[in-house]
Amino acid sequence: MRNVYRVEQIRAAEAALMGDLPHGALMQRAASALATSCACILGRVYGARVVLLVGAGNNGGDALFAGARLAERGARVTALLLSPPRAHAEGLLALDRAGGRCCPARADLVTRADLVVDGILGIGGRGGLRPEAAELAQAATHLPTVAVDLPSGVDADTGSAEDEAVRADLTVTFGALKPGLVVGRGAELAGEVRLVDIGLELAAAELRVLEAPDVQALLPRPESSDDKYTRGVVGVVAGSTQYSGAGVLCTGAALHGGAGMVRYLGLAPDEIRSRYPEVVVHPDTELSQVRVQSYVVGPGLGTGDAARALVEDVLRTDLPVIVDADGVTLVAEAPELVRDRNAPTVLTPHDREFARLTGALPGADRVGAALQAARRLQATVLLKGNATVVADPDGSAFANPTGTPWLGTAGSGDVLSGFIGSLLAGGLHPTLAAAAGAYVHGVAGQRAAADGPPSAPDVQAALRAAVRDVAVGD
Secondary structure (H helix, E strand, O other): OEEEOOHHHHHHHHHHHHOOOOOOHHHHHHHHHHHHHHHHHHOOOOOOEEEEEEOOOHHHHHHHHHHHHHHHOOOEEEEEEOOHHHOOHHHHHHHHHHOOEEEEOOHHHHOOOOEEEEEOOOOOOOOOOOHHHHHHHHHOOOOOEEEEOOOOOEOOOOOOEOOOOOOOOEEEEEOOEOHHHOOHHHHHHOOEEEEEOOOOOOOOOOEEEOOHHHHHHHOOOOOOOOOOOOOOEEEEEOOOOOOHHHHHHHHHHHOOOOOOEEEEOOOOHHHHHHHOOOOEEOOOOOHHHOOOOEEEEOOOOOOOHHHHHHHHHHHOOOOOEEEOOHHHHHHHHOOHHHHOOOOOEEEOOOHHHHHHHHOOOOOOOHHHHHHHHHHHHOOEEEEOOOOOEEEOOOOOEEEOOOOOHHHOOOOHHHHHHHHHHHHHHOOOOHHHHHHHHHHHHHHHHHHHHOOOOOOHHHHHHHHHHHHHHHHHOO
């Protein structure tokens, strides 16, 4: 599990560490790691053309010192200075002594590079790139690019970015992960992220990222004494005459989450009977007469009176519930159904459903918005997006590192909710169930997209292999 820290926390830790170190020692640690990463991408350093995009801050200094190290190994290093009077003086001297050169910022010099090092802005950068920097970023678009700490143009605390920002193949970040590397557009622009330990001491993190071993430890595994009931039973309340596919997808995904049994209580019983003989179908059955350990409610139910009654009945139980799709829309009309519950609830909105729940779109700070909604609703909130955020009402959150934009397809969310419902039935804490479910769902999406644009059934079909991949550590 990796911790993620906001700029204020990192600044404080850096200041404390620099007070105990000789002048410049921290920057030299960063520059050494940066130069090593650049050399790995280049393969052959001698004779390689390296262009440094150098701004006025410490990131520019890191780039200059790293460039000096590469120049000492025979690279032809050119630093393009966006603010010459404010460029890091010691870094400029080091580059000059190593045989590098400095030039005014010109986009045509970028296009000749074998490698571009982005040191334009640091973690304090706000408001996007100025025109001159944006022109350099555009020139570097199709060239191998290493970002120093964070791609320039990305907000370190939120991951938001204007249209013009550096797109990196590799981001070498120092001391700790920043939210801008794991959420929002920044997660896409950062490319591969390599974290370098420079000795920062940091307190507990608000935001974390699950890794494969964490999810592996969370996925339910039956013991020799288990049976279908002790492994957990999930009740699926999804699908209708008009939207029977949502019930099919949700139920099918629930079968792969580790629960011992799936019971179906939605509005499309015939479709479920024909597709899944192992599922127990309960048409027109009172919830009080059915034994389950969790419920999934909402996908494809519609928003009419029958659907509303089902959602209300499920939320009046004392069992963990995941509410998705139409269920979220109905909860938005009566949030007290969730807020006043004594049992755990997971809500899984996309941005427009989030706006129905809260009155506003998530905005630039998706982590902050999800956490605020989770506190207000006293529920776990899984905010879908290119980097899904899972927020707990206790003030902690997870950013999901897996997935693909191809998961933005009709029915994909139904697969996710069914899988999470099964994890809830297996006894996982609701926020961990949501975070682990999003992780596996993302792996399934990546697998399904390997052969071309996937449909939701493709993602569902890939779930079993995704669970295997995570369980065996592939």
